[in-house]
Amino acid sequence: MFSEKLLTWYDLSQRRLPWRIQKKNPYYTWLSEVMLQQTTVATVIPYFNRFTQKWPEIQNLAAASLDEVLIEWQGLGYYSRARNLYKCAQHLTKSFPQEEHELINLPGIGPYTAAAIASIAFNKKAAAVDGNVIRVLCRYYGLDTLNPYEPVRAKLLKLLPEARCGDFTEALMELGALICRPKNPSCESCPFQKTCKGYEMGKPESFPNKPPKKKLPTRYTTAFIIQREDGAIWLRRRPSQGLLGGMMEVPSTPWTEEKNSEEKLTVKHTFTHFHLNAALCYADKPMEGEGIWVQPHDLKKHALPTVMKKIISTGLKGRE
DNA sequence: GAAGCGTGGTA
DNA sequence: TTACCAAGCTT
Numbered sequence: 001m002f003s004e005k006l007l008t009w010y011d012l013s014q015r016r017l018p019w020r021i022q023k024k025n026p027y028y029t030w031l032s033e034v035m036l037q038q039t040t041v042a043t044v045i046p047y048f049n050r051f052t053q054k055w056p057e058i059q060n061l062a063a064a065s066l067d068e069v070l071i072e073w074q075g076l077g078y079y080s081r082a083r084n085l086y087k088c089a090q091h092l093t094k095s096f097p098q099e100e101h102e103l104i105n106l107p108g109i110g111p112y113t114a115a116a117i118a119s120i121a122f123n124k125k126a127a128a129v130d131g132n133v134i135r136v137l138c139r140y141y142g143l144d145t146l147n148p149y150e151p152v153r154a155k156l157l158k159l160l161p162e163a164r165c166g167d168f169t170e171a172l173m174e175l176g177a178l179i180c181r182p183k184n185p186s187c188e189s190c191p192f193q194k195t196c197k198g199y200e201m202g203k204p205e206s207f208p209n210k211p212p213k214k215k216l217p218t219r220y221t222t223a224f225i226i227q228r229e230d231g232a233i234w235l236r237r238r239p240s241q242g243l244l245g246g247m248m249e250v251p252s253t254p255w256t257e258e259k260n261s262e263e264k265l266t267v268k269h270t271f272t273h274f275h276l277n278a279a280l281c282y283a284d285k286p287m288e289g290e291g292i293w294v295q296p297h298d299l300k301k302h303a304l305p306t307v308m309k310k311i312i313s314t315g316l317k318g319r320e
Numbered sequence: 321g322a323a324g325c326g327t328g329g330t331a
Numbered sequence: 332t333t334a335c336c337a338a339g340c341t342t
Contacts, residue, residue: 036338043328043337077326080341110340130338173338182336183331213335243325272325306327 002192003161003168009191010171013178017041018048020170026096027058029121033113034085038078041177047076058096062089070246070303079245079305084108098122120166127156128169132176138208139180142197148208180204218275220260223252223267225315226283232293233312234286235302243271247305250312251287252278265318269307276307280315 014020019032031051035044051072055061061069066086073082084107097103098121104114115128129152137143137152145151161168179190187199198204226234235248255276260266265280286293294302296316304312 038337038339040337112339
């Protein structure tokens with residue numbers, strides 16, 4: 001009953017997304033699911049299109065270098081995804097598992113993504129529990145527990161149909177994205193309005209029950225815009241693990257909670273777990289250690305995270 | 321199990 | 332401006 005109604009709605013209302021054009025392409029499913037982790041559809045679309053144009057098959061992606069992948073990934077965030085994607089491509093080139101319990105052993109593929117790939121690409125009966133599914137089912141069943149993952153997973157397993165498992169998985173997430181939105185849900189056009197507990201209670205937006213978030217600390221640094229007479233800028237590579245791992249950067253002092261002396265030019269940027277306040281400082285001699293000179297025109301050839309693009313562009317403008 | 325891990329859009 | 336959020340994974 002539930003699944004029939006959901007699939008009918010989905011057949012009528014689904015968006016045409018690049019990874020849905022070619023039906024059942026496991027490479028597309030895997031790539032899109034990794035890109036969509038904690039990231040909006042609108043942000044992912046151009047990245048997905050560039051990746052699949054540059055690397056039409058997994059073999060092409062696996063044959064690239066990690067730096068090439070990081071360059072294409074720059075700006076998308078959570079760069080461990082790109083590192084794991086690259087590592088995972090090496091495995092998938094040999095064989096592409098169809099089962100959830102095999103997929104979950106691959107780098108960058110966790111419980112959600114394993115179930116999503118098994119279900120969407122191979123039509124297996126797997127329970128993909130993401131933020132959408134948690135929101136939709138918590139509202140529908142009026143679940144107000146602070147840890148809804150397991151209860152939602154149990155409900156989902158009972159709802160999953162024998163046929164069209166993959167479409168059902170996509171449909172439930174699509175309902176969450178288009179109708180059962182986090183804010184301003186469109187209950188008037190929801191096919192499940194009549195039987196939705198959250199709607200009946202008059203407060204669908206209060207589900208799921210989330211703990212309050214802590215305030216983010218601010219860290220401070222001084223970033224060095226080191227520019228040679230011919231205009232080239234000094235860059236170096238960050239350590240391969242941790243924050244912005246493997247990406248390029250301009251040198252900077254350690255990022256600590258000690259405030260800067262008030263500088264003229266600063267760049268502010270917010271990461272997942274802290275705000276960064278970078279005071280800019282100009283120099284013309286390189287720092288110790290490894291690094292490269294890059295002409296401003298060639299910056300696009302290097303894997304720069306957004307925070308570094310902001311620092312460099314602000315630094316170059318501020319110098320004029 | 322809690323913390324670390326990006327970014328851009330929206331209210 | 333600040334806060335919150337968006338198809339989670341790893342350690």
